[in-house]
Amino acid sequence: MEAFTSKRIASLIRAKLGAAAYVLSSRLGPSLFTTIIIGLFVLLVFRKIFQRRWKLPPGPRNLPIIGAILSLDKEMHQSLAKHAEKYGPVIYFRLGSHSMLAVQSAEVGEELFKKRDTEFASRAHSTILYSVAKYFGFEASNMGFSSYTPALKQTRKICTTELLSSARLSKTEQIRWEEEGEMIKEVESLNGEEFELRELLHAMAMNVTCRMILGKQYYGKNVVLTKDLREFQELMVEMVVAAGKPNIGDLVPWLRWLDPQGLTKQFKALHEKQERVLKAILDDHKKARERAPYRLTTPSTASMDFVDILLSLQGKYQLSDLNIMATVSDLLLGATDSTLMVVQWAIIELVRHPETMAILQTQLDHVVGKDRALLESDLPNIPFLGVVVKETLRLHPPIPLLLPRMNEKQTALHGYDIPANTTVFVNVWAISRDERNWEKADQFIPERFMDSPVSVVGNHFKYTPFGAGRRQCVGVTMGMLMVERTLGSLVHAFDWLPAKGKTCADISVEERYGLVLEPKQPLVCRAVPRLPKVDVYYNRQHSPRPHDQL
Numbered sequence: 150m151e152a153f154t155s156k157r158i159a160s161l162i163r164a165k166l167g168a169a170a171y172v173l174s175s176r177l178g179p180s181l182f183t184t185i186i187i188g189l190f191v192l193l194v195f196r197k198i199f200q201r202r203w204k205l206p207p208g209p210r211n212l213p214i215i216g217a218i219l220s221l222d223k224e225m226h227q228s229l230a231k232h233a234e235k236y237g238p239v240i241y242f243r244l245g246s247h248s249m250l251a252v253q254s255a256e257v258g259e260e261l262f263k264k265r266d267t268e269f270a271s272r273a274h275s276t277i278l279y280s281v282a283k284y285f286g287f288e289a290s291n292m293g294f295s296s297y298t299p300a301l302k303q304t305r306k307i308c309t310t311e312l313l314s315s316a317r318l319s320k321t322e323q324i325r326w327e328e329e330g331e332m333i334k335e336v337e338s339l340n341g342e343e344f345e346l347r348e349l350l351h352a353m354a355m356n357v358t359c360r361m362i363l364g365k366q367y368y369g370k371n372v373v374l375t376k377d378l379r380e381f382q383e384l385m386v387e388m389v390v391a392a393g394k395p396n397i398g399d400l401v402p403w404l405r406w407l408d409p410q411g412l413t414k415q416f417k418a419l420h421e422k423q424e425r426v427l428k429a430i431l432d433d434h435k436k437a438r439e440r441a442p443y444r445l446t447t448p449s450t451a452s453m454d455f456v457d458i459l460l461s462l463q464g465k466y467q468l469s470d471l472n473i474m475a476t477v478s479d480l481l482l483g484a485t486d487s488t489l490m491v492v493q494w495a496i497i498e499l500v501r502h503p504e505t506m507a508i509l510q511t512q513l514d515h516v517v518g519k520d521r522a523l524l525e526s527d528l529p530n531i532p533f534l535g536v537v538v539k540e541t542l543r544l545h546p547p548i549p550l551l552l553p554r555m556n557e558k559q560t561a562l563h564g565y566d567i568p569a570n571t572t573v574f575v576n577v578w579a580i581s582r583d584e585r586n587w588e589k590a591d592q593f594i595p596e597r598f599m600d601s602p603v604s605v606v607g608n609h610f611k612y613t614p615f616g617a618g619r620r621q622c623v624g625v626t627m628g629m630l631m632v633e634r635t636l637g638s639l640v641h642a643f644d645w646l647p648a649k650g651k652t653c654a655d656i657s658v659e660e661r662y663g664l665v666l667e668p669k670q671p672l673v674c675r676a677v678p679r680l681p682k683v684d685v686y687y688n689r690q691h692s693p694r695p696h697d698q699l
């Protein structure tokens with residue numbers, strides 16, 4: 150009976166589909182042929198139903214396996230912005246096997262951060278960030294890559310209240326004063342010769358963060374390079390380089406076992422090194438606490454670094470050693486490159502706009518004078534410095550697509566359906582250059598922020614360089630403090646000029662997309678002292694120092 154029915158259906162299909170179907174059915178036999186054709190038919194019907202049910206946002210064409218990768222160039226923030234011109238403010242596409250969403254207008258950003266913040270509060274730890282989250286993020290249990298769990302909320306709270314609050318930061322001004330002084334001394338010693346600013350900024354930022362977080366200097370001429378120190382320095386560079394490489398196994402998970410680029414192997418080895426280095430740091434701190442129990446038991450003690458503070462809170466918040474290592478690793482990686490990049494971009498823009506540098510110097514001289522160094526207590530009295538930093542963050546946000554988020558459940562945005570586990574980029578670079586929000590959007594005009602209510606804390610969705618909502622940067626206060634004081638001191642102490650033979654207009658603002666948004670050509674410039682004695686920044690006899698906290 151069954152064979153009879155299959156034969157009849159097969160002959161009907163053959164009659165409809167013609168010669169090719171005849172050949173195929175005689176090769177496969179009527180039963181198999183009929184099953185395949187019916188299977189295909191059912192699949193088509195399902196696809197139709199599925200398509201009707203989902204209203205996905207528009208976006209570039211997706212090819213099998215690779216998705217829309219060919220429609221994106223290296224400068225991903227810029228190519229997504231170009232797609233917005235064609236497809237609108239919400240774009241859906243695929244990268245490898247994963248669904249991607251790009252949000253590129255202030256209105257949709259507001260909906261995401263305000264109305265749907267909880268739904269999009271996870272990170273892309275199971276999609277494009279899989280390897281980084283697994284190996285560098287301690288199985289995605291760290292702050293930067295975790296889902297939005299009670300443990301994450303607690304770690305964020307500890308960071309904002311115990312480590313990164315204004316009150317806590319004020320206790321470590323001495324560290325920033327000393328490290329900045331070392332950098333200024335080095336710039337002065339160059340006697341107006343040209344140099345690459347990034348390297349000096351990197352050493353200074355690393356030393357500030359290492360001393361604040363780990364209580365120790367890891368960089369600089371005065372540091373004795375032990376095996377531990379070298380291993381730490383190498384680790385910080387290697388992790389940043391590895392994290393910046395896209396892993397094919399993350400894009401196409403069924404290729405993961407092949408590890409075609411050898412990246413997973415490299416990540417595993419680096420994670421072992423990361424655990425070893427951080428464990429040694431923790432053990433050193435534990436030993437010091439045993440030796441000096443009175444100095445290092447309550448978080449109020451000024452001489453405590455972040456590791457000491459976290460160890461002192463271990464019982465109160467039930468923090469494991471692993472939690473502390475993951476948090477320390479996040480803070481080290483989060484605090485350095487983003488901060489130094491903003492200072493570099495600000496100097497680039499000021500060299501290109503000498504009239505703006507002159508306004509800033511006039512205000513610095515008015516508040517600080519020329520016979521002492523800038524102190525953190527001066528910052529609220531130098532509003533023009535704040536707006537120069539804000540404008541720099543508008544034009545050159547160091548994390549232009551924020552850290553990708555993910556919705557663990559199916560949801561909706563801007564009237565579209567968004568499937569579960571979609572990776573979400575918020576293109577703050579495009580939003581903060583949108584002509585609908587900003588007049589002369591591509592130009593550097595710090596004055597636009599004077600008397601403006603737009604702040605950096607994510608309340609105005611046309612301007613969110615630190616993100617917004619539940620996953621906003623935990624280091625906003627420290628980031629702004631470090632950028633403002635470093636930039637203020639550099640511009641107070643020196644006049645900044647282009648390299649010899651170059652004009653201001655020759656300084657490039659081309660960007661390179663990566664872990665942080667860098668200038669394509671690192672700034673090479675000259676710094677000419679403008680104070681009677683630049684050593685007010687590093688000579689203790691000549692300058693009132695921030696109150697002695699150490």
Ligand code: HEM
Pocket residue numbers: 292293294305313479480483484485487488491546547548551552553614615616617619620621622623624625627628629632
């Ligand atoms: C000017 C300097 C900085 C900028 C522009 C910046 C920017 C950002 C951005 C855009 C995010 C992602 C926010 C989101 O997805 O909504 C982020 C996350 C983060 N930042 Fe910063 N940051 C800076 C400085 C710092 C500092 C100084 C620290 C630590 C001391 C830090 C630690 C972190 C951490 C831990 C996260 C992850 C938070 C989470 O996922 O819950 N950042 N930052």
